[in-house]
Amino acid sequence: MAKVSINLTTGSIQKEDIIVGIDLGTTNSLVAFINPDGDAKVINDAGKGVLVPSVVHFDQNGAVLVGNEAKDFLVSDPQNTIFSVKRLLGRSYQDVAKHQDYFSYKIIDDANDESLVKIKVGDAFYTPIDLSALILKELKARAAHALKTNVSRAVITVPAYFNDSQRQATRDAGKLAGLDVLRIVNEPTAASLAYGIGLNPEEEKTIAVYDLGGGTFDVSILKIQNGIFEVLSTNGNTFLGGDDFDRAIVDYWITQNQLKGEIPMQELRLMAEKAKKAFNHQNLFNEKIEDTFCSIDKQTFEKLITDKVEETIIACQNALNDAGISVSEIDEVIMVGGSTRTDLVKRRVAEFFKKEVNDTINPDEVVALGAALQADVLSGNRKDILLLDVTPLSLGIETMGGLMDTIIPRNSKVPTKAGRQYSTSVDGQVNMKIAVYQGERDLVKENRKLAEFTLKGIPAMPAGLPKVDINFLLNADGILTVQAIELRSGVKQEIDVKPTYGLKDEEVEQMLLDAVTHAKDDVAQRMIVEAKTEAEQMIYTTERFIQKNGSFLNEEETSKTLELVADLKTKAGGDDKDAILNAIDALNDFTRPFAERLMDEAVAQAMKGKNI
Ligand code: ADP
Ligand code: MG
DSSP, X not given: OOOEEEOTTTOOEEEOOEXXXXXXXXXXXXXXXXXXXXOEEEOOGGGSOSOEESOEEEOTTOOEEESHXXXXXXXXXXXXXXXXXXXXXTOOHHHHGGGGGGOSXXXXXXXXXXXXXXXXXXXXXXXXXXXXXXXXXXXXXXXXXXXXXXXXXXEEEEOTTOOHHHHHHHHHHHHHTTOEEEEEEEHHHHHHHXXXXXXXXXXXXXXXXXXXXXXXXEEEEEXXXXXXXXXXXXXXXXXXXXXXXXXXXXXXXXXXXXXXXXXXXXXXXXXXXXXXXXXXXOSEEEEEETTEEEEEEHHHHHHHHHHHHHHHHHHHHHHHHHHTOOGGGOOEEEEESGGGGSHHHHHHHHHHHTSOOXXXXXXXXXHHXXXXXXXXXXXXXXXXXXXXXXXXXXXXXXXGGGEEEEEEOTTOEESEEEEEXXXXXXXXXXXXXXXXXXXXXXXGGGSEEEEEEEEOOOOOOOTTOSOEEEEEEEOTTSOEEXXXXXXXXXXXXXXXXXXXXXXXXXXXXXXXXXXXXXXXXXXXXXHHHHHHHHHHHHHHHHHHHHHHXXXXXXXXXXXXXXXXXXXXXXXXXXXXXXXHHXXXXXXXXXXXXXXXXXHHHHHHHHHHHOOO
């Protein structure tokens, strides 16, 4: 809601910038706001339509078109018409290279930064951030024009499965478009807000949000109580959506008509989309592109997409499992995204959850409307709502022997803060390498490295004496800040973790799966690593002891100690945990009396020198 304030020095009335909610979609984008009555409304500027197709076209002279006008060029000028750019946002070339066939435009490796994908249009190169910014700029201009006010602040939504890198890229695109992005919000969270669930503090509900758009699918299980929205679990696939339904029809026509490239891909794609939409009210589709019949019946269509739809149902089951609840505990199912209008989708989701689905709010608009409500919350107009999300994978650092030490466990609510204290392992150590990892495995090499930095300038002290606090701060957007501080000296270092490339959903799932299947191996492996680490420490201390205090030991004691150290070294080189532990015990047992003797002498020495 726009606020009005009076400037006390000039006496003039100032209208505060409105904060808008933006659904930056793979296929369609739109912007919404809260009107003075407090209702969420989508913006339809000058009757141009609510949905702005997420399509950008460049002409020969570099002039840019966004939205419907750009969409018209999908057929006539596919190389210069960029669609589905959200699929590329925050991703590496490696992530998307295998999908090159799908894009009619050219995606390339960035020569300077191999972690990023770029799009080549004519002689110009664009990043997915540049292109997303063009879409956001169009939305910003439409909102400003329709509302007759400056629009500079926004809440932007992203799929629940977007990782840090994709969220950061979305934020950067907003910045580039001249928007102050106040919050990145998960789409299902926004959708549930739009349905007003949870606004009554007495109400306690568990809901499923099923979002099937053009390019992404996600299902989220939310628990809402006392006006708090908590995401219990999320599941999905950022490479599954209505585009796949279109492609299934296209492939069918290609086989049926034995087409060999006579009809441009884009033309077939648009016709397929038309057929898919027609099946919401008819059973047969029959049209021609030039002399080629594009016909298909609804039954065939449903057979073609069954596997894709079933994949979403499996994801629903997985989400329930992760949340630890059963179908009967779901009070409401919310449908989001244009593809939920497909009959088979609606039927199967209703069947799975054993209840009628909720689709009373336009599934194209529901996310943007919710984003506008979130914007309203941030502008201080609704203090009764709090939003909590969860992090899908554990975050931690590497400790001695390449072990993962989890600091923020998976499924923790965000924003969250956690920390732990560490020390040095070598005398006089002045630098400490801090490597940040994401994943569930015990060994960091099996997890995903997010960042690495070095805490420098720790004052030289004996091993174990410095106290290094490592703090993780995961903000509401899911972006991690890692801070390391040596408490005795105050030496401090901090970084924002922006992973260089994204993790696909399948990879997140695989990582979780691996953690379960390898749990036993991992425990054994961890025990070996811990034994080896202990052995290394023991060897180090003993050698240092002999170096410093060799004169306290007789020849036989020294040689026996060195023999035991050599034996421990050999054992530590192998993988037999028990042998290592036995060698440690042997060395410990043999050297303990010397240490005690040394201590007694030191005390005696100290006493001697003291004046009583
Ligand atoms: P995104 O969130 O990915 O931008 P949308 O929610 O806008 O996607 O959904 C776009 C998808 O919805 C497209 O695949 C489009 O073909 C599909 N869609 C739109 N209307 C219908 C309809 N009436 N029936 C089936 N699918 C539809
Ligand atoms: Mg969407």
